[in-house]
Amino acid sequence: MAEPQRKEEVLPEDVGTDDCLTSYTHIYSPDLLKDQVAFITGGGSGIGLRIADVFMRHGCDTVIASRNFDKLKEAAEKLSAATGRRCLPLCIDVRQPESIAAAVDETLKELGRIDVLINNAAGNFLCPATALSFNAFKTVMEIDTMGTFNTSKVVYEKWFKDHGGNIVNISATLGYKGQALQVHAGSAKAANDAMTRHLAVEWGPSGVRVNAVAPGPISGTEGYRRLGGPRGEAAGLFQTIPLQRAGNKTEMAHCTLFLASPASSYVTGAILVADGGSWLTSANDFSKLLGLWSSEKKREK
Numbered sequence: 001m002a003e004p005q006r007k008e009e010v011l012p013e014d015v016g017t018d019d020c021l022t023s024y025t026h027i028y029s030p031d032l033l034k035d036q037v038a039f040i041t042g043g044g045s046g047i048g049l050r051i052a053d054v055f056m057r058h059g060c061d062t063v064i065a066s067r068n069f070d071k072l073k074e075a076a077e078k079l080s081a082a083t084g085r086r087c088l089p090l091c092i093d094v095r096q097p098e099s100i101a102a103a104v105d106e107t108l109k110e111l112g113r114i115d116v117l118i119n120n121a122a123g124n125f126l127c128p129a130t131a132l133s134f135n136a137f138k139t140v141m142e143i144d145t146m147g148t149f150n151t152s153k154v155v156y157e158k159w160f161k162d163h164g165g166n167i168v169n170i171s172a173t174l175g176y177k178g179q180a181l182q183v184h185a186g187s188a189k190a191a192n193d194a195m196t197r198h199l200a201v202e203w204g205p206s207g208v209r210v211n212a213v214a215p216g217p218i219s220g221t222e223g224y225r226r227l228g229g230p231r232g233e234a235a236g237l238f239q240t241i242p243l244q245r246a247g248n249k250t251e252m253a254h255c256t257l258f259l260a261s262p263a264s265s266y267v268t269g270a271i272l273v274a275d276g277g278s279w280l281t282s283a284n285d286f287s288k289l290l291g292l293w294s295s296e297k298k299r300e301k
Ligand SMILES: CC/C=C\C/C=C\C/C=C\C/C=C\C/C=C\C/C=C\C=C\C(=O)SCCNC(=O)CCNC(=O)[C@H](O)C(C)(C)COP(=O)(O)OP(=O)(O)OC[C@H]1O[C@@H](n2cnc3c(N)ncnc32)[C@H](O)[C@@H]1OP(=O)(O)O
Pocket: 122, 123, 124, 125, 126, 127, 131, 132, 133, 134, 135, 136, 137, 139, 140, 143, 172, 173, 174, 185, 215, 216, 217, 218, 222, 223, 224, 226, 227, 228, 229, 230, 232, 237, 238, 275, 278, 279, 282, 283
């Protein structure tokens, strides 16, 4: 009988916080994004911060842009110290196109170009539809969906239209089968998947590729904490995921890097599902998720 195959190595996740990697082994060429500039929304924490870290280790300068400037400034200093590349922290609210326009102007003034846009900023929390206010639904749609459109349109008009470029949207597989307590985020991300395909068609002739990465649960992130990741693990919910575990931020950064790089030069309008197979089998056990939500609420009181 054949030897069972070695289990695939899990890429290292050496920190569970918003710190930079303390060590890194290249699996792509270190020059993959040499001298390019990436504009990363929500790049001051979680998956966005890891994307900045990994991109900079591949020769890229970055802009990390979100609402909290102090957080961004601290992250940018750490990123530059860890990688030796430039990282510009800029304040934006993706709901306000004027703030994005000012940041894009500043980027072009300081760094001279934009090659890659990563639409990663988002907001989410667990909430059943009956408890969700109209304004809560609208807020998540405005950040996740309109924010992605606003940023894409500003960057396209100010730079990509004449120079080409590469957009990667960070989606989520949570809506693919319908997930309890997530009607707001699932709807917003589904709209973003459609937007990815529409803009790929419209902007392809200008040399702009538009793709998305769709993560499942990713540990060491605010999203994971808010959506009950640690409690989900304890309740055994992840055993239904084919790869039997949550993903990590480095794995998401590597998927994003593939789509942002010439390695995927003939790929556009694609959604790269990176969820360990979660959505195919995922535990969408409403009573367990509702239990997580109720215990979270009790803890807040
Ligand atoms: C695919 C999974 C497969 C298998 C899984 C198997 C098992 C699952 C088990 C566990 C799950 C484990 C892991 C997670 C899995 C997947 C994660 C998927 C997606 C994650 C997506 C993310 O987006 S993560 C990003 C998280 N980070 C953030 O959210 C940071 C940014 N957030 C914010 O700024 C705020 O939270 C905000 C989004 C509310 C926006 O802030 P602001 O503009 O200031 O808005 P407010 O004025 O505060 O609020 C506006 C209205 O919203 C209401 N609100 C706010 N918070 C809540 C809440 N917690 N619950 C309900 N309603 C809320 C607020 O009251 C306002 O409404 P009013 O009517 O009162 O005005």
